[in-house]
Amino acid sequence: MKSKTTLKFLTCALLSTGMCMNANAQSVENRQVNKAYWTSGIDGYVLSTAIDSRNIKPANSASVSTPRFTAFFHIGANVNYDITKHVGIFTGLSIKNIGFIEKYNNPDSTAKRRVYTFGIPLGFKFGNLKYGSFLIAGGGVDFPFNYKEKGFIDRGNKTKFNEWFSSRTPAVMPYFFIGAHLRPIVAVKLQYYPANFMNPNYSETVGNTTVKPYANYDVQLLMLTLGFDINYRPRS
Template sequence: MKYFAKTLLVFTILSSSVMVYGQGGETYVTTGGEWIFSFGGSGDDGAVRFSPVVNFQINVNKDVSDKFGFYSGLAIRNVGFIWDDPDSAQIRKKFRTYNLGIPVGLKFGDMNGMMLFGGYELEIPFNYKEKTFVNEKKEDKFNVYFSGRVPPVYHALFAGVQFYSGISLKFKYYLTNFHDQSYTEVVNGVSVMPYKNLDSNVFYLSLNFNLFRNTDFHYKKIDRDLKQVSMR
């Protein structure tokens, strides 16, 4: 609890500082989705987990100038990885969480065109799912809300490039281990720690796309901008 309180304090100070700095400039809201290709890091055999749904994000953008801006918002994100048991080639597990994300990002470049961005995101996992496969057949699955199997919060860093079309490529790395390695459960009367030796810091590459800018369909604004440029 003390760790969680410190995290929220640091995040609040960071967000407040950004908002105070950005009093001027243009403010607008972008809404879109994300297709995620994720890996589990240590212990992962290289299998890619593809999660196109449900990933939804809405950001409030502040463009301080035509070359610099920042943003923050909310996101619902489906994150996880595929793991093969090193002690048994027949066993594969798939782990995932649904997270509520709160990013704080900076943007550099053409605010109406191609730009670079990067920042920090705090994510709160609110649903955990685990599937077990034996010889490619699903043997078990369960999902739990606010499970103790994972940490109460994840910390992540991200960076990427956005193109004029509103489509962007993003790389993200989670500083927090996916599982709580100290988690203990009782199996057949014996206390076990199923994730004790499972070191997995998820990282992913994603394709992001903005569908709306304020209430306008994003690509309508692109067409408008192109027409204005051609008339100059």
């Protein structure tokens, strides 16, 4: 049932994208410089992993976690300003679903940790802005507002919980990105979060003992996104 729902969602997204591409292609040549305009700035599909730099075997080495794919729930809107026909800037607001998957061998189990975040990007555009094909680069900050953790042991014995404004993760998550906007509306982006995704100082009481479940964690997110940047420009 879940796979059918996902297939329907992807099909609707692709059909909607096709209709928007046709409408957007007709108006892209009308972009004017020195005028602000809106774009959707949606990170539609996100493939992420985590670079795990904990003291693991072999000692002091880094590993990459199991890839995590998500298409829900990512929305956003950007304000753009083209300084010239080849250089522009943008900022905006976004909501993203980001996280990582951790596998254990003894016993065979999986933990999934994710947060929903409010984000503010700040980026630069270089290329043929009027045509709609250009490079993007910049950074931003995300502010987590909901944390969720799921656990599975031998594909059973599921546990899960979520917390609003949890202190299990940092309150601020800075990131950097590079990518490209492809005519007319597709945007491909690589994002890197250099700070630890988990808060190693977080503590909780289990029984009569205070523990720090993330004390040894040192994980940085790496994300590849396929987005849709639909333009809403003023008339010429």
